[in-house]
Amino acid sequence: xxxxxxxxxxxxxxxxxxxxxxxxxxxxxxxxxxxxxxxxxxxxxxxxxxxxxxxxxxxxxxxxxxxxxxxxxxxxxxxxxxxxxxxxxxxxxxxxxxxxxxxxxxxxxxxxxxxxxxxxxxxxxxxxxxxxxxxxxxxxxxxxxxxxxxxxxxxxxxxxxxxxxxxxxxxxxxxxxxxxxxxxxxxxxxxxxxxxxxxxxxxxxxxxxxxxxxxxxxxxxxxxxxxxxxxxxxxxxxxxxxxxxxxxxxxxxxxxxxxxxxxxxxxxxxxxxxxxxxxxxxx
Ligand code: GUN
Numbered sequence: 001x002x003x004x005x006x007x008x009x010x011x012x013x014x015x016x017x018x019x020x021x022x023x024x025x026x027x028x029x030x031x032x033x034x035x036x037x038x039x040x041x042x043x044x045x046x047x048x049x050x051x052x053x054x055x056x057x058x059x060x061x062x063x064x065x066x067x068x069x070x071x072x073x074x075x076x077x078x079x080x081x082x083x084x085x086x087x088x089x090x091x092x093x094x095x096x097x098x099x100x101x102x103x104x105x106x107x108x109x110x111x112x113x114x115x116x117x118x119x120x121x122x123x124x125x126x127x128x129x130x131x132x133x134x135x136x137x138x139x140x141x142x143x144x145x146x147x148x149x150x151x152x153x154x155x156x157x158x159x160x161x162x163x164x165x166x167x168x169x170x171x172x173x174x175x176x177x178x179x180x181x182x183x184x185x186x187x188x189x190x191x192x193x194x195x196x197x198x199x200x201x202x203x204x205x206x207x208x209x210x211x212x213x214x215x216x217x218x219x220x221x222x223x224x225x226x227x228x229x230x231x232x233x234x235x236x237x238x239x240x241x242x243x244x245x246x247x248x249x250x251x252x253x254x255x256x257x258x259x260x261x262x263x264x265x266x267x268x269x270x271x272x273x274x275x276x277x278x279x280x281x282x283x
Contacts, residue, residue, distance in 0.1 A: 001223060004152075004254045011151045012144075012264035019271050020060040026278055027061065033278035034063040035093040035119065035270070036085045040078065040104070041071035046097045053095070056267045062274065063090065075104045079112050086114040092281075093119030093274035098169070116280070119273035122168070130173060133180055137273045142174040144265030145206065145227055146181070152254060154204070154225055157182035162199050164188050164215065164242070165208030170229050174206050195219065207242035215243040217251055226252040229262050 023033055035057055039050045050066065057064035067081060078100075085094050094117045100106050110118075115125040121139040129136035149156060161183040165171035175185045188198045190209070199205055199219040205226050207215045212232035220226060230242030241258030248255060256262055 001250060001253065003249050003252045006148060006152055006227075006254055006256045006261060008144075008148060008256060008261040008264045011148055012268040014151070015147065015268050016056075016060055016271060019268070019275050022275050022279070023061045026275070026282075029282065031278055031281050032061075032063045032090070033093075033275050034065065034091045035095065035274045036065045036067055036088075036091045038067045038069065038078070038081065038085075038094070038096045040069045040073060040097070040100055043099070046099075050097050053267055053270060056271060057274075060271060062271065065091070071101050073104075075108065078104060078109060082109065082112045086112075086117060091117065092277040093117055093270075095120050095270070117277060119270060119277055121173070121273070127168075127173070131176060137276070138177065138269070139169060139173045140269040140273065141170050141229060141262065141266045142177050143269040143272075145174060145229070145262060146177050147269065148227070148256070148262070148265050149204075149225070154254065156204060158184070159203040160184045160186065160201055161204040161206065162186045162188060162202035163206045163208065164195070164199065165206075165210070165229070167208065170208040171206075174208065174229075178204070178206075209242050211242055212240050213242070213244040213247075215248070217244075217247045220248055220251050222251055223253045224251075225254045226256070227262065228256050228258050231258060231263060 037050050054064045085091050094113050096109055110122045113123055115123055118126050119137050121137040126136045156178055161178045163171050163175050166187055166189045175187055179185050196219050200221050202224050205224050208229040212234050226248055228241035228243040232240055234240045239259050
């Protein structure tokens with residue numbers, strides 16, 4: 001079977017064009033959507049992600065502010081910084097790039113972000129609302145995957161979605177969003193014995209384990225939709241996903257590449273969430 005390669009860059013661009021139009025309308029009414037990105041320390045991957053997020057904001061006319069803090073900053077000082085941004089009217093969304101240094105309690109930090117500005121959708125209030133199917137900011141990566149499936153014309157209702165990985169950021173919310181669209185959802189993870197037994201049943205396989213080329217042809221059913229959320233580096237220091245792309249190509253009906261698959265969708269949904277936050281000013 002020839003696999004359709006889902007182009008996240010193209011789908012993301014299409015959505016961004018719509019978001020840019022909304023930014024323009026907001027600006028005409030005197031509101032410039034603003035995103036604050038807090039980066040603690042010098043993690044090179046985090047620096048790249050943050051730079052991409054900022055560039056994307058600027059490309060569609062949004063305001064973005066980078067708050068760069070030293071690795072040694074105290075938890076208290078970081079919380080103070082977040083509280084200041086919570087109060088600032090020109091900032092509609094706040095994102096704290098993860099992971100944080102070990103001496104800082106991530107849960108405490110995330111809980112300090114005002115739910116009205118939690119455009120990452122990571123706070124307990126956002127997560128609770130998502131679980132209940134209430135209106136809230138959805139976490140950008142799973143939200144982006146849902147948009148990607150929708151734009152590709154893949155109806156998830158009644159399909160068996162198998163998720164590999166149970167992180168708070170991707171795996172867990174991914175299952176919830178698929179469930180809300182009537183998929184049958186199975187969660188698997190690092191302690192699941194005989195992983196291929198489960199993944200081979202997937203009509204839709206979501207790979208979110210964070211291990212380079214971990215999912216191979218032995219895990220995939222002929223005709224499955226394969227969504228690769230991983231961003232890893234292989235032995236040659238090249239970007240690669242959790243799925244061995246070449247090995248799975250020709251077995252999957254659809255597959256997302258890395259780079260150019262889920263990554264651009266994640267940033268797109270961050271822009272969408274921030275613009276949505278700014279639009280609330282008009283309500
Ligand atoms: N680190 C890796 N992915 C993410 C993300 O989506 N948001 C934040 N804040 N940090 C991350």
